[in-house]
Amino acid sequence: MAFLIKRGSKKYPYITARVRAMKSKLMPREVYPKLMNMDIPEITRLMGESEYKQDVDELAQKYSGLDLLEHALNQNLARTYRKLLRISKDEPNYLITEYLRHWDIWNIKTILRGKYYGAPAQEIMDAVVAAGQLGYRQITSIANMESIEDIKSALANSPYYSAIADYEGGELSTIENELDKIYYSRLLASIGKSKGEKLSLKFIMTEIDLKNLKTLFRTKKAGLDKDVILELLIPGGMELKSRDLKKMSSLSWSDFLKRLEDYSYWSAISEVVSEDMTSLMDVEAVLDKYAIEYASKVSHYYPISILPIYDYMLRKNNEINSIRTIVRGKKVNLPDEIIRKHLVM
Amino acid sequence: MVDINLAEASVEQILANQRGLIAIGAGLAVGLSGIASALAEKDIGAAAVGAMAEREELFGKGLIMTVIPETIVIFGLVVAILLLFL
Numbered sequence: 001m002a003f004l005i006k007r008g009s010k011k012y013p014y015i016t017a018r019v020r021a022m023k024s025k026l027m028p029r030e031v032y033p034k035l036m037n038m039d040i041p042e043i044t045r046l047m048g049e050s051e052y053k054q055d056v057d058e059l060a061q062k063y064s065g066l067d068l069l070e071h072a073l074n075q076n077l078a079r080t081y082r083k084l085l086r087i088s089k090d091e092p093n094y095l096i097t098e099y100l101r102h103w104d105i106w107n108i109k110t111i112l113r114g115k116y117y118g119a120p121a122q123e124i125m126d127a128v129v130a131a132g133q134l135g136y137r138q139i140t141s142i143a144n145m146e147s148i149e150d151i152k153s154a155l156a157n158s159p160y161y162s163a164i165a166d167y168e169g170g171e172l173s174t175i176e177n178e179l180d181k182i183y184y185s186r187l188l189a190s191i192g193k194s195k196g197e198k199l200s201l202k203f204i205m206t207e208i209d210l211k212n213l214k215t216l217f218r219t220k221k222a223g224l225d226k227d228v229i230l231e232l233l234i235p236g237g238m239e240l241k242s243r244d245l246k247k248m249s250s251l252s253w254s255d256f257l258k259r260l261e262d263y264s265y266w267s268a269i270s271e272v273v274s275e276d277m278t279s280l281m282d283v284e285a286v287l288d289k290y291a292i293e294y295a296s297k298v299s300h301y302y303p304i305s306i307l308p309i310y311d312y313m314l315r316k317n318n319e320i321n322s323i324r325t326i327v328r329g330k331k332v333n334l335p336d337e338i339i340r341k342h343l344v345m
Numbered sequence: 346m347v348d349i350n351l352a353e354a355s356v357e358q359i360l361a362n363q364r365g366l367i368a369i370g371a372g373l374a375v376g377l378s379g380i381a382s383a384l385a386e387k388d389i390g391a392a393a394v395g396a397m398a399e400r401e402e403l404f405g406k407g408l409i410m411t412v413i414p415e416t417i418v419i420f421g422l423v424v425a426i427l428l429l430f431l
Contacts, residue, residue, distance in 0.1 A: 011391075013388040013389070013391040013392040013395070014391040014392060014394065014395040015395060016392065016395070017391075017392035017393065017395035017396040018395030018396060018398055018399055019395075020396065021395070021396045021398075021399035021400045021403065022399050024400070025399070025400075087395075087398075304388070
């Protein structure tokens with residue numbers, strides 16, 4: 001009998017049903033236009049009555065106004081992700097852990113950038129999301145360190161050390177690239193052969209493709225050299241294999257656009273892409289939207305797998321980004337039209 | 346196992362033997378269908394508890410979904426009753 005119990009769906013039914021219930025508690029689409037018409041105190045109050053209540057209440061003594069919202073959003077995101085880890089077991093837990101290392105990378109980048117520009121530790125901590133393997137305390141202690149050497153030695157035991165080992169201060173772009181590459185190569189290498197893991201692999205490879213597409217658009221637009229572009233791209237995509245990337249990086253802007261028509265992503269971006277486009281904002285928003293729609297689509301194909309969990313994580317992240325976009329936009333008095341363009345709904 | 350030589354067995358013995366086989370069949374019908382519905386309910390129950398943990402109002406729906414595979418074992422029970430009493 002043991003084999004009957006052990007095989008099968010491997011703890012997925014519980015976590016997927018729970019995550020779906022959590023997904024139904026995300027902010028509905030209609031709320032965003034309402035948020036656009038509100039002032040920051042009003043938004044804060046609304047958030048204090050929603051899923052963010054606990055975070056807003058907790059932080060209300062320390063912060064106010066925009067800072068309060070910002071911290072509450074970050075804390076809520078970290079808490080949600082940690083909750084996913086807490087309620088999952090075995091394979092899903094392992095896959096979520098690996099995926100969430102993204103936030104370790106994010107935090108290390110934030111700290112290094114902050115140090116590079118001489119930002120105080122408090123300001124660095126504003127942008128930190130303690131959802132990965134590095135805990136909030138650990139990140140705080142790292143952010144409080146003065147010298148790059150101390151930061152490096154604090155991270156010596158982490159898997160990301162090889163990227164920052166040679167860093168002596170100064171330009172960060174190579175380090176950031178290296179970190180991204182380490183993250184994705186670890187992620188791809190960690191995925192095994194079970195069905196859930198294979199689905200996970202497909203999803204992550206698509207994510208790499210979308211990331212590479214964004215990089216290609218940016219670098220092509222800026223007219224960077226082929227070798228520089230290739231350095232920036234992450235290997236291991238789904239449709240854009242290393243060979244395609246190599247070819248694409250050497251093409252001119254118009255040839256690059258023509259070449260894109262061969263890939264399935266073209267149908268998503270064809271409407272906003274043109275040869276004389278000036279801003280990449282639309283393309284990036286469309287690609288983000290494509291990622292979310294893709295996640296939601298595949299999560300319906302395989303309802304009892306890791307995919308609904310990825311779908312939820314993307315959506316939660318998007319919700320937080322959208323609220324932040326609106327609040328930040330309001331703060332600097334951006335016209336509604338521009339804020340709306342940045343929102344991925 | 347009792348070895349019965351059918352050529353020498355009396356009518357009562359043969360009838361008793363058949364009743365025994367029917368009882369085994371009835372037992373299998375209930376037992377196997379019970380295992381089947383347990384396997385089906387395992388995942389549904391886990392999912393229902395998961396959904397309920399986030400939204401308590403899903404208790405009613407979760408309960409109904411969980412007991413739907415129960416029909417399998419009821420069919421098994423019906424078959425067993427038919428075997429034993431008809």
